[in-house]
Amino acid sequence: MSGLWDLLTILFVSMGVFFFVAGTVGLLRFPDSLTRLHALTKADNLGLGLIVLGLLPRVESPQDALKLLLVWALVLVASANSSQLIARKVRREES
Amino acid sequence: MNIPTIFGICASMLIGLGLYGIIIQDQVLRKLLSFNLVGTGVFLLFGVIGRRGAEGGLGGDPVVFGLVITGIVVAFSATALAVALLIRLHEETGDDTLLDEAPGEEEK
């Protein structure tokens, strides 16, 4: 049974890593700021979320699971905000 | 080659890099950044020595780690005072370096 949980962990963390790599490649290769922000949000929200989901079977107590989910929620809020602010600045500088 | 040794090497190279930055950079803000690099390297060196002193079920020597925490806070206060001085210098002279000759005279 614990082998199944380990398999799930490896699966989800690998998918999360894939999204992080995709986000980084997008950051390096996309032509302008707005498209790069688009790539970064995938890494932040989806990649981190999958890694957190993958780590959930390994926690020692329910409070640790809640802490992991809280980390993800805070990163979501912060990244949504900073993407919005950067995008507004880019849009203002263009016009 | 164990974990503390790797970080010891990292800390030593950070100190060398930061020292280079302090001497070479002409803007004071960049010098401050490099000074903070040196400070972080010194604290990491402390941490390596503290980690090697792990005994009695602890992860490391708590006295050393307490010293490092104090050091981090004091380093931040020093940086804040330096930044305030730098901004004042910039307001008074419009310059953010400490050079006092025109570029032409400094050619060697």
Place this chain on the structure above:
Amino acid sequence: MTGDLIFCAGLVLLILGLAAFVVAARQPFPAVVGFVVFGLLVSIAWMCLAAPDVALTEAAIGGGVTGALLLVASAKLGDPSKRGQKMKLARGFHVLVILLCIAVSAGLIAVVLSLPERAPTLALVALDPLESTGVKNPVTAVLLAYRALDTLLETVVVLLAMVGVWSLAKDSDWAKKPAFGYSPERGGPLGLLASLLIPVGVMFCVYMVWTGSDHPGGKFQGAAILAAMGILGLVAGITSVPAVTNARLRWVLILGPTVFLVAGLMGFASAGYFLAWPPEFSKAVIVLIEVALTPSLALMLGLLVAGPPRHSSQL
């Protein structure tokens, strides 16, 4: 080569690469951003060195508050290419500097590699009287019981640095408020972020200070989080820094160090010397000092970032 070792080696490479970028970047703004990321990576390095208290402090103060300070500074200084002066280095001097730095690094690496097998340590000495201090976190015991004098002096040093920053104001500006130099718009995404994050941050601060007695945490980390929440409120436009002549501000600032000093002086009466805690009350005194110090420290750290009072039309 275990997985831990490979992870730490990779982390070290990243840290050194970022440090090289901070030194070699052309513009100051990317260098400051690189420095903030560097601080966060170093806090992971502290976890590799099994020091969670230091990792929390480095992330909060080294990465967070110092990053805010340097970003404000680089924004105020503006674009360096507008200024004409640039230092021209002689070739020989440059080579000499590089050799000096390599020599310093090599010397330190030699010292690290030749450290004795059995490291001398004070861990057991620190663990012995732990029960009589009432706290279970040995680092907190070191900071507030064994070396309480260091912590008291450190608090006063931060206060003096803040007074030093205040003293840089022009005489005519003394009664004004410290300003970042731009008027933030009210509402907007930063306002939403501030209204969401500030209550969470205050809760974190209380948790850190409270749990610091028995688990990793403590007042420095809590105060840094509180200061960061204050800075967030400042840039979001929902609070403003009180003027430096504000009496309540000054009372809160000296509250922490005063409580610490008074408790230390009472140690003469109760246990025989300065900063001695009698074992029955030790935990209570330590918690009281931490709770009193947290708002003072948070205000000091926030005011250090806000800077001296200035006329708000200056940038």
